[in-house]
Amino acid sequence: MPSPEAETARAGTGPGTSADAGTGPETSADAGTETTDAGVEAANVRTETTDVRTEATDVRAAPRDTALALAGVSHSYQGRAGTVDALGPIDLEIAAGEFVTVVGPSGCGKSTLLRLVAGFTAPSAGTITASGEPVSGPDPARGYVFQQHRLFPWLSVEGNVGFGLRGLPRAARRERVAGLLELTGLTDVARARPYELSGGMQQRAAIARALAPGPALLLMDEPFAALDAFTRERMQEEVRELWRRAGTTVVFITHSVDEAVYLGTRVLALSGRPGRVVLDRASDLPYGDHPRTDPRFAGLREELTEVVREAASSGG
Numbered sequence: 048m049p050s051p052e053a054e055t056a057r058a059g060t061g062p063g064t065s066a067d068a069g070t071g072p073e074t075s076a077d078a079g080t081e082t083t084d085a086g087v088e089a090a091n092v093r094t095e096t097t098d099v100r101t102e103a104t105d106v107r108a109a110p111r112d113t114a115l116a117l118a119g120v121s122h123s124y125q126g127r128a129g130t131v132d133a134l135g136p137i138d139l140e141i142a143a144g145e146f147v148t149v150v151g152p153s154g155c156g157k158s159t160l161l162r163l164v165a166g167f168t169a170p171s172a173g174t175i176t177a178s179g180e181p182v183s184g185p186d187p188a189r190g191y192v193f194q195q196h197r198l199f200p201w202l203s204v205e206g207n208v209g210f211g212l213r214g215l216p217r218a219a220r221r222e223r224v225a226g227l228l229e230l231t232g233l234t235d236v237a238r239a240r241p242y243e244l245s246g247g248m249q250q251r252a253a254i255a256r257a258l259a260p261g262p263a264l265l266l267m268d269e270p271f272a273a274l275d276a277f278t279r280e281r282m283q284e285e286v287r288e289l290w291r292r293a294g295t296t297v298v299f300i301t302h303s304v305d306e307a308v309y310l311g312t313r314v315l316a317l318s319g320r321p322g323r324v325v326l327d328r329a330s331d332l333p334y335g336d337h338p339r340t341d342p343r344f345a346g347l348r349e350e351l352t353e354v355v356r357e358a359a360s361s362g363g
């Protein structure tokens with residue numbers, strides 16, 4: 048569990064905690080367009096999610112609910128070359144409001160873990176529960192941000208962000224989209240098409256789109272991997288700030304130990320395939336302005352680097 052220091056700096060639960068709000072285009076896009084449209088028609092978007100919080104909130108004193116629980120979860124793929132044991136078994140509990148980063152050697156099952164949690168794939172064994180409900184398929188309560196933005200090229204930025212909100216009355220939708228564009232610094236490019244944006248802006252738009260239905264859980268699969276180093280650093284700052292403001296629970300996959308330590312209030316390392324949790328560390332870094340200058344940052348980064356190196360050399 049997170050240390051008191053980490054908790055002190057953590058932001059509050061915001062609009063993103065409603066579990067039954069709307070349809071997530073990222074999720075749906077992965078599941079196919081037909082599913083997307085059907086999901087949007089059936090969308091049950093809570094109007095209170097139109098309130099986009101702009102002030103960070105301190106929730107250190109509040110006991111937090113379990114946002115995500117995995118019990119005995121493992122997954123194997125049946126490929127042409129036979130069975131690939133990709134992940135697990137994994138037992139894990141993540142509390143609402145945590146920012147959990149996951150690192151591990153290439154091919155250890157990080158994306159598999161996220162896909163199982165998203166409900167894109169059913170686990171071979173075990174159970175996954177999100178906000179107390181069993182995960183049985185994609186759900187707007189679990190927003191997904193991919194490595195490549197996957198924005199709809201024929202829609203403007205505001206069209207993309209509002210895509211999953213078609214169940215809302217027009218005015219509420221407009222207000223919600225405007226709030227998200229402001230939150231992600233995209234107000235000036237609301238009418239632009241995705242191809243007119245920089246890589247960082249595209250990823251911000253993808254994040255805004257995933258946040259639109261007010262997901263209780265935001266799943267991010269190496270969202271900054273395709274960005275140049277400078278943009279990546281800026282995006283790290285921005286996603287931290289976004290999380291502080293929106294308060295959504297985040298599970299963030301990365302190859303970068305530095306990024307994991309910088310962003311996470313809790314850091315997990317997976318072993319080589321099949322990935323199991325070999326390190327689960329609450330970050331005791333002050334979640335303030337410049338954690339990289341804190342001596343503990345280097346300490347945790349070194350420890351994590353060592354664990355991942357060991358995992359890479361011993362993985363199956």
Ligand SMILES: Nc1ncnc2c1ncn2[C@@H]1O[C@H](COP(=O)(O)OP(=O)(O)OP(=O)(O)O)[C@@H](O)[C@H]1O
Nearest residue numbers: 124125126131133152153154155156157158159160
């Ligand atoms: N659809 C699939 N069919 C068969 N095997 C798969 C499938 N998807 C993934 N795998 C295998 O499962 C293992 C875990 O893959 P996964 O993509 O989850 O790992 P990862 O840790 O995210 O990798 P990377 O860090 O390189 O992105 C790998 O050996 C991969 O080849």
